[in-house]
Amino acid sequence: MISEIDGAYLAGLLDAKGSFLIKKVRESRKLGNVATYAASLAITTTSKTLVEFLGKHQGKRIIDNGSYRTWWCYEDIESLLVAAMPHMKVRLEQAALLLEFIRHSGTPERLSGRLDELNESIKLLKKNDAREEQ
Numbered sequence: 001m002i003s004e005i006d007g008a009y010l011a012g013l014l015d016a017k018g019s020f021l022i023k024k025v026r027e028s029r030k031l032g033n034v035a036t037y038a039a040s041l042a043i044t045t046t047s048k049t050l051v052e053f054l055g056k057h058q059g060k061r062i063i064d065n066g067s068y069r070t071w072w073c074y075e076d077i078e079s080l081l082v083a084a085m086p087h088m089k090v091r092l093e094q095a096a097l098l099l100e101f102i103r104h105s106g107t108p109e110r111l112s113g114r115l116d117e118l119n120e121s122i123k124l125l126k127k128n129d130a131r132e133e134q
Contacts, residue, residue, distance in 0.1 A: 007083030013050075015090035017043045019126075020098040022119040037115050039102050041073040041080065078102050094125045 002010070014020075019042040045051060051069040055062045060073040073080060081099045088095055101118045 002079060002083035004083075008087040010080060011084040011087035011089075013043050013054075014041075014084055014095065015088055017045055018091055018094075019044065020091065020094040020122055022098065022101050022115070022122050024119065037101070037105060037119065038074070039077055039098055039105070041077050041098070042070050044068055044070045091125075091129070094122060094129075097121050097125070 021040045021042065023038050023040065025036045025038050043051070043054060046068050048064075048069060051062050051064075051071045054060065054071040060071055060075075063070045063072065078099065081095050081102075085092060085095050085099070097118050101115060101122075104114060104118075
């Protein structure tokens with residue numbers, strides 16, 4: 001369980017540096033060409049200390065490219081989002097879409113195209129964030 005303080009700290013990191021991703025992984029022939037998706041959460045920073053903290057306390061994957069480091073989370077994203085969202089201000093809508101995706105993936109609704117809609121919504125919000133940062 002993530003403490004209230006850690007949830008607030010994570011919210012600040014996600015608002016400032018977070019990436020909320022829904023990625024189309026592959027087409028499944030057995031299910032009649034239905035797309036398979038995967039959720040992930042990432043924080044990219046130049047701070048080695050920060051990614052080590054995240055890796056130690058959240059136990060996720062860290063990629064070090066020399067000048068910057070990325071903390072990746074592929075599992076247990078739901079609990080991280082639930083803890084952070086009450087404190088989020090900037091990227092709350094992206095977090096809510098990713099949480100909805102996680103809660104709906106694996107259900108029969110995935111055949112209705114809702115996951116495609118969520119994926120496109122996340123992409124649009126990311127584009128808008130990039131424009132605002134310029």
